[in-house]
Structure formats: structure tokens, C-alpha cells
Amino acid sequence: MLDSYAVIGNPIAHSKSPLIHTAFAQQTHQPVHYVAILAALDDFKSTVESFRHQGGKGLNVTVPFKLEAFQLSTRLTERATIAQAVNTLKFDGNEILGDNTDGAGLVRDIELNLGIPIATKRILLLGAGGAARGVILPLLQQKPSLLAIANRTPHKAETLQQQFSAYGNIIAGDFIHFSGDQFDIIINATSASLHDALPELPIGIFAQTILAYDMMYSREPTRFLKFAQLHGTRQIADGVGMLVEQAAESFFVWRNVRPQTKPVIAMLKSPM
Numbered sequence: 376m377l378d379s380y381a382v383i384g385n386p387i388a389h390s391k392s393p394l395i396h397t398a399f400a401q402q403t404h405q406p407v408h409y410v411a412i413l414a415a416l417d418d419f420k421s422t423v424e425s426f427r428h429q430g431g432k433g434l435n436v437t438v439p440f441k442l443e444a445f446q447l448s449t450r451l452t453e454r455a456t457i458a459q460a461v462n463t464l465k466f467d468g469n470e471i472l473g474d475n476t477d478g479a480g481l482v483r484d485i486e487l488n489l490g491i492p493i494a495t496k497r498i499l500l501l502g503a504g505g506a507a508r509g510v511i512l513p514l515l516q517q518k519p520s521l522l523a524i525a526n527r528t529p530h531k532a533e534t535l536q537q538q539f540s541a542y543g544n545i546i547a548g549d550f551i552h553f554s555g556d557q558f559d560i561i562i563n564a565t566s567a568s569l570h571d572a573l574p575e576l577p578i579g580i581f582a583q584t585i586l587a588y589d590m591m592y593s594r595e596p597t598r599f600l601k602f603a604q605l606h607g608t609r610q611i612a613d614g615v616g617m618l619v620e621q622a623a624e625s626f627f628v629w630r631n632v633r634p635q636t637k638p639v640i641a642m643l644k645s646p647m
């Protein structure tokens with residue numbers, strides 16, 4: 376008998392999560408069956424409940440349901456509470472545990488896969504939506520010297536600054552606010568790349584940058600990554616590593632077994 380897991384979202388057809396978790400299950404010899412579930416936009420809760428009542432053990436939750444998953448959870452981890460979003464549900468008797476592994480995935484990708492320690496670095500985080508919020512605490516826990524949050528609509532960045540100021544050295548503003556400043560790591564957590572758009576960044580911002588990271592991924596480098604490369608960043612990375620690392624962290628939450636991520640990242644990066 377296999378234990379049943381799934382990723383739930385809308386849209387979901389292009390999700391790589393079934394491929395990733397099936398690879399993890401084979402590699403670790405865990406009895407895991409993992410599929411993708413499309414939930415109607417107004418039907419998240421009942422879709423989750425029916426999966427659970429059929430014996431499902433856990434779900435990954437993706438766009439646009441992370442806030443609803445947060446509200447559905449009967450117990451939350453600290454990192455999910457602070458992110459105010461849930462990407463991992465674990466069903467245990469009557470309990471619905473909500474966790475958020477996105478930030479841990481980003482940190483592990485930058486530090487372990489790309490080999491760049493976050494401690495003492497100056498970081499610029501672009502965006503102030505759910506994707507940005509979810510990674511702020513895990514980034515601050517690695518003790519960067521500064522976390523700057525830049526957003527097209529500056530008051531959203533300032534709200535995040537106020538909410539997280541107890542956890543580290545944070546500043547906030549719009550993109551132009553950071554003209555003339557230099558950063559070691561610049562992370563794009565806006566949804567601009569989804570629309571093949573580019574945040575309006577000040578010229579020169581990448582001059583001293585070691586790593587430009589786009590949390591989105593696509594076959595070709597995103598416009599953000601191409602722009603960063605053109606303007607002097609030393610290294611670029613898209614969100615494939617983060618995707619696999621957050622999946623591995625979810626797998627660990629469910630199975631208490633940590634799969635190896637490098638072969639799975641290599642599999643996703645290889646031409647199909």
C-alpha cells in the first residue's frame with residue numbers, strides 16, 4: 376500500500392512537483408504515491424477535505440491557495456505563522472498541520488547548492504507580496520548584515536519592514552530609493568517574470584552583485600536574470616533549485632527522510 380500525497384493549485388497542469396516527489400520516493404524507497412490536483416478557485420476547502428477523507432496523508436499547496444491553506448490548518452509551524460502562508464499540509468488524525476517550506480528551500484539553494492553563505496551579506500529583496508513575505512524570516516535567520524525590501528508600491532515594503540524589524544536589520548522603499556546602493560545578493564520575488572516583465576531597477580544596482588536570483592523559473596533565463604548579467608552580476612540562478620529544495624523539505628516534514636536534491640535538480644535542468 377502506498378501513502379497518498381498531491382500538489383493542489385489552479386492552474387496545476389505544468390507543476391513539476393509530481394516528477395520531483397516521485398523521484399524522491401524512488402531514491403529513498405519510501406512508499407509514496409504523488410499526483411497533481413486541480414481545485415476550482417472557489418472549492419479549495421472541499422477538495423482538500425475529500426482528498427483527506429480518502430486517506431490522503433499530505434498536500435503541497437500552490438498558487439492561489441496558500442492563504443486558504445493557512446486558514447484551514449488546525450496547527451501551524453512558527454515559519455508558517457510568520458509567513459502567513461502554507462505550502463505544506465500534513466494530515467494526522469484530526470489534525471491538519473500547516474507548514475511553509477519555501478523560505479527554507481531558498482536558503483538551502485543559495486547556501487548549499489550555489490555555495491554562497493548568507494551571513495554578513497547585503498541582500499536586496501524585490502517584491503512585497505506573498506512570495507517575498509515567505510522568505511524574509513528564513514533569510515534573516517542566516518544573519519545577513521542588511522535586508523533591503525524594494526517594491527513598486529513602497530508602502531507594502533514598509534509594512535513588511537515594520538513587521539519583521541525585530542528579527543534583523545531591514546530597510547524598505549521603492550526601487551529608485553536604492554539608486555547608488557550596492558548589494559551582494561539580489562533576489563527577485565516579484566511576479567514580474569511571470570509576465571515577461573522587469574521591475575524598474577536603478578542602473579548600477581548589479582555592479583557589485585555576486586548572485587542575482589529569480590524565484591521564478593523558465594527554460595530560458597528570465598528578463599531579470601538577463602538584465603542582471605548584462606549589468607555586472609557575477610552569477611545568476613533561477614528558482615529550480617528552490618523548487619526542489621522546498622519539495623525536499625516538505626518530503627522531510629511528511630516522511631522524516633531527507634532526499635538528495637542534486638540529482639533531481641540536474642534532472643529538471645537537463646533538456647527533456
Ligand code: ATR
Pocket residue numbers: 501502503504505506507526527528531564565566567572573574575
Ligand atoms: P506573490 O504571492 O507571487 O508574491 P502578489 O502577492 O500578487 O504575488 O505580489 C506580486 C509582487 O510582484 C508585488 O510585490 C508586486 O508589486 P506591487 O505590490 O507594486 O503590485 C510585484 N510585481 C508584479 N509585477 C511587477 C512588475 N511588472 N514590476 C515590478 N513589480 C511587480
